[in-house]
Amino acid sequence: MANVLEVKDLNVTFSLHDGDVSAVRDLSFVLGQGETLAVVGESGSGKSQAFLAIMGLLARNGRATGKAVLGGTDLLALSPTELDRHRGLDIAMIFQDPMTSLNPSLKIGRQLAEVLVRHRGQSDSAAWRHATEMLDRVGIPEAARRADSYPHELSGGMRQRVMIAMALLCEPKVLIADEPTTALDVTVQAQMLELFKTLTDDFGAALVLITHDLGVVAGLADRMMVMYAGRAVESGSVDDLFYAPNHPYTFGLLHSTPHVEDSGQRLRPILGLPPSLEHLPTGCAFHPRCAFVMPECRTARPELTHRGGGRHAACFYEGELKEKEAAE
Amino acid sequence: MFNYATRRVLSALPIAIIAVTVCFFILRLAPGGPFDGERALPPLVLQNLRAHYNLDQPIWIQYFNYVWRMIQGDFGPSMVMEGFEVSELLAIGLPFTLMLGMTAFIVATIIGVIAGIIAAVNQNKWPDYVLVLAVMLGVIVPNFLMGALLQLLFGVYLRWLPAGGWSGGNWLQLVLPVTVLAWPHAARISRLMRGSMIETLGSNFIRTAMSKGIGERLMLTRHALKPALIPVVSYLGPGLSYLLTGSLVVESIFGLPGIGKYFIQAALNRDYGLVLGTTVFYVMLILVLNLLVDLVYAWLDPRVRFR
Known part of the structure; x- marks a missing residue:
């Protein structure tokens, strides 16, 4: 399978008043054509910032180093103007909050059409027509009338459909969806996931699904990458990681997810809080919360190593992870 | 949009009635009257004068008469400038005042908006600091002092511009008055515009726009400008009334007609008819201008039309 996106040694740093803070450290991964990669982690794990960096959308005080090669071009080495030739065309992004991610003062059709005008050189009227077709395709009823509406006239689910339509207009090779279902209610979430599945298959786009919802991962992704405190701690196929996680953090995430048959039982949280990026623990950043912690974890940081079958994990503990031990 | 406009026009009516009433009674509460001079008039003359201007009737009858005539467009006579109707005096002075005020208003708004955008895009760099300095000068120096200083500098020492007067058509004579009038207005607008532009640039939909690769120029003009203008537009109404009232002072500094x-x-002569007429006229003017501002507002932010 050919790789469409290769990210190597991505580092994202923000300069704050009292010094620099690293949000993403030494992140490397590849994305295959048509593949769906889930990027999982808690808030502050750097999962969103990594992809905002690739899109050139970091806040003013942020900067990114490393490589992000898309179709032979290193996106991180481009000037903003050069990057604009790729954003929206080869690589597109869908954002978390559909209520605020559309411009309230522009009609929906306009917000879609401008992508085609910019990247495909279409006339305003042709672009508007294509925009309407795309709205229809993502399941928006009365697409022509909706194109002529403002965002506030649409429900949250409809707006997220608009965001999806907007991202898919130029049939990008890579589609990044940053928590696309978080702001939606559960029934709409299910529809949205179904839509993602259909559309990425239709368009042959590789999908990066940034999420903390493991249910979404299970339903949609081929591979997953787990991030903690700015680093990838484990990656591999969704099946492998779900059935036999190698990293205690992945293990903890999976076991903290409640299941229907668990009713009446206590939740099993990962104890403690995610670390502050300004004051990371020494050694493995996860060791203060880890149920399998060993003495060396407190001093040395485990590298991400190959564990066979295309799996990688960053942990000194190589034995099987069992809940009994975790509960102690 | 049409419904919205109708609603706004209807809601302006009670404001107009309240404003006229308040102006009418406040003026009568002020001590003194139009015929109080240094030398008291003979009682008979005073009585005749008061009868002539209907000032001897009960005040509420005077009030209703005034309102009734005003609805018909008649602001009554000036009580001090013998033989002049208030509407005649307004008609003589108004074109110049409006021309001066609107020129300053337009110049100030354009400069303020552009300066605010430049400052926001260069946040905490030198253009931003230059703007802060210019704004401070505009806001803290009162117009009568600013006027005198500019007259002295450009009119007397440098002799680049005329220090005052109006000979009908020499536009150079307008440069200094317009500057004095426009400066504080431009200053406030640029601060508002800067803040609201910075806020808009940090919003999610701007990130979306950038993610589409449309470029910074289109992002600013198409996506950021309209939402960022909303707070500025809502200030234009009150801003214009500051500017028009400031114009009264600036006109007398520069000897403009x-x-x-x-x-x-x-006001000094307690010319009830003229003060009331002018005040009511200004109230109406500001109401109409505020109405226009509200309509622009609804165009900028489509959500307003549905509230």
């Missing part, structure tokens, strides 16, 4: 000249004299 606008309403300001009559208004200040009339």
Whole structure:
């Protein structure tokens, strides 16, 4: 399978008043054509910032180093103007909050059409027509009338459909969806996931699904990458990681997810809080919360190593992870 | 949009009625009257004068008569400037005042908006600091002092511009008055614009726009400008009334033939008819302008139309 996106040694740093803070450290991964990669982690794990960096959308005080090669071009080495030739065309992004991610003062059709005008050189009227077709395709009823509406006239689910339509207009090779279902209610979430599945298959786009919802991962992704405190701690196929996680953090995430048959039982949280990026623990950043912690974890940081079958994990503990031990 | 406009026009009516009423009674509460001079008039003359201007009737009858005539467009006579109707005096001074005020208003708004955008895009760099300095000068120096300083510098020492007067058509004579009038207005607008532009640039939909690769220029003009203008537009109404009232003072500093000249004299002379007429006229003007501002507002932010 050919790789469409290769990210190597991505580092994202923000300069704050009292010094620099690293949000993403030494992140490397590849994305295959048509593949769906889930990027999982808690808030502050750097999962969103990594992809905002690739899109050139970091806040003013942020900067990114490393490589992000898309179709032979290193996106991180481009000037903003050069990057604009790729954003929206080869690589597109869908954002978390559909209520605020559309411009309230522009009609929906306009917000879609401008992508085609910019990247495909279409006339305003042709672009508007294509925009309407795309709205229809993502399941928006009365697409022509909706194109002529403002965002506030649409429900949250409809707006997220608009965001999806907007991202898919130029049939990008890579589609990044940053928590696309978080702001939606559960029934709409299910529809949205179904839509993602259909559309990425239709368009042959590789999908990066940034999420903390493991249910979404299970339903949609081929591979997953787990991030903690700015680093990838484990990656591999969704099946492998779900059935036999190698990293205690992945293990903890999976076991903290409640299941229907668990009713009446206590939740099993990962104890403690995610670390502050300004004051990371020494050694493995996860060791203060880890149920399998060993003495060396407190001093040395485990590298991400190959564990066979295309799996990688960053942990000194190589034995099987069992809940009994975790509960102690 | 049409419904919205109708609603706004209807809601302006009670405001107009309240404003006229308040102006009418406040003026009568002020001590003194139009015929109080240094030398008291003989009682018979005073009585005849009061009868002539209907000042001897009960005040509520005077009030209703005034309102009734005003609805018909008649602001009554000036009580001090013998033989002049208030509407005649307004008609003489108004064109100049409006021309001066609107020129300053347009210049100030354009400069303020552009300066605010430049400052926001260069946040905490030198253009931003230059703007802060210019704004401070504009806001803290009162217009009568600013006027005198500019007259002295450009009119007397440098001799680049005329220090005052109006000979009908020499536009150089307008440069200094317009600057004095426009400066504080431009200053406030640029601060508002800067803040609201910075806020808009940090919003999610701007990130979306950038993610589409449309470029910074289109992002600013198409996506950021309209939402960022909303707070500025809502200030334009009150801003314009500051500017128009400031114009009364500036007109007298620069010796310009606008309403300001009559208004200040009339206030000193307790010329009930003229002060009331001018005030009511200004109220109406500001109401109409605010109405226009509200309509622009609804165009900028489509959500307003549905509230």
